[in-house]
Amino acid sequence: DQQVKQNSPSLSVQEGRISILNCDYTNSMFDYFLWYKKYPAEGPTFLISISSIKDKNEDGRFTVFLNKSAKHLSLHIVPSQPGDSAVYFCAANSPLTGANSKLTFGKGITLSVRP
Amino acid sequence: GAGVSQSPSNKVTEKGKDVELRCDPISGHTALYWYRQSLGQGLEFLIYFQGNSAPDKSGLPSDRFSAERTGGSVSTLTIQRTQQEDSAVYLCASSQGQGRDTQYFGPGTRLTVL
Numbered sequence: 001d002q003q004v005k006q007n008s009p010s011l012s013v014q015e016g017r018i019s020i021l022n023c024d025y026t027n028s029m030f031d032y033f034l035w036y037k038k039y040p041a042e043g044p045t046f047l048i049s050i051s052s053i054k055d056k057n058e059d060g061r062f063t064v065f066l067n068k069s070a071k072h073l074s075l076h077i078v079p080s081q082p083g084d085s086a087v088y089f090c091a092a093n094s095p096l097t098g099a100n101s102k103l104t105f106g107k108g109i110t111l112s113v114r115p
Numbered sequence: 116g117a118g119v120s121q122s123p124s125n126k127v128t129e130k131g132k133d134v135e136l137r138c139d140p141i142s143g144h145t146a147l148y149w150y151r152q153s154l155g156q157g158l159e160f161l162i163y164f165q166g167n168s169a170p171d172k173s174g175l176p177s178d179r180f181s182a183e184r185t186g187g188s189v190s191t192l193t194i195q196r197t198q199q200e201d202s203a204v205y206l207c208a209s210s211q212g213q214g215r216d217t218q219y220f221g222p223g224t225r226l227t228v229l
Binding site: 002004006032036041042043044045046049089091093100101102103104105106107108 | 119146148150155156157158159160163165170171174206208210214215216217218219220221222223
């Protein structure tokens with residue numbers, strides 16, 4: 001039972017264009033969402049997060065949008081750069097876990113940015 | 116400062132053997148998590164430590180899996196009588212343990228069970 005879904009396994013964009021990575025979730029108790037980026041042979045690194053009290057959070061070239069009614073979030077990268085080529089994981093957390101911030105992850109999207 | 120380290124980076128074992136995977140969290144981080152990523156899947160939560168205690172072991176897939184943490188630092192994940200379906204990348208993460216502090220991941224241990 002996938003509670004966090006990243007339905008597109010891969011995305012290819014031209015350098016300088018916008019990358020839009022999508023994520024859907026089914027658990028209505030999730031109230032905190034994160035994006036992690038992973039290069040081969042490395043662990044995931046935190047990229048950006050958003051609380052359910054917001055619908056947008058921006059950090060430099062990265063913006064995350066949250067649509068609670070649709071249980072959907074998206075990560076926008078603009079402009080995309082070749083160094084952004086990596087696997088991007090969407091993750092979520094529920095307040096029910098208290099201090100245990102265990103994360104529920106999607107399967108990841110492989111982003112390729114073409115020079 | 117040093118990040119989360121894990122050893123070994125790769126482990127190949129035969130079915131039925133026991134394996135131990137080690138995680139050294141960031142110094143001072145009280146929370147420690149183990150996840151695993153099987154081929155084509157997302158990261159799957161296994162166990163959470165706060166200090167040396169494990170209040171949430173709900174993700175451990177069977178009683179062949181166990182983990183401990185000593186001195187509030189190093190953690191060891193042990194898999195007994197390994198099976199082929201245990202093949203995965205095992206990732207450890209640590210955080211300061213305050214609410215939703217960022218989890219910092221190690222590079223993982225790739226376990227292959229032949």
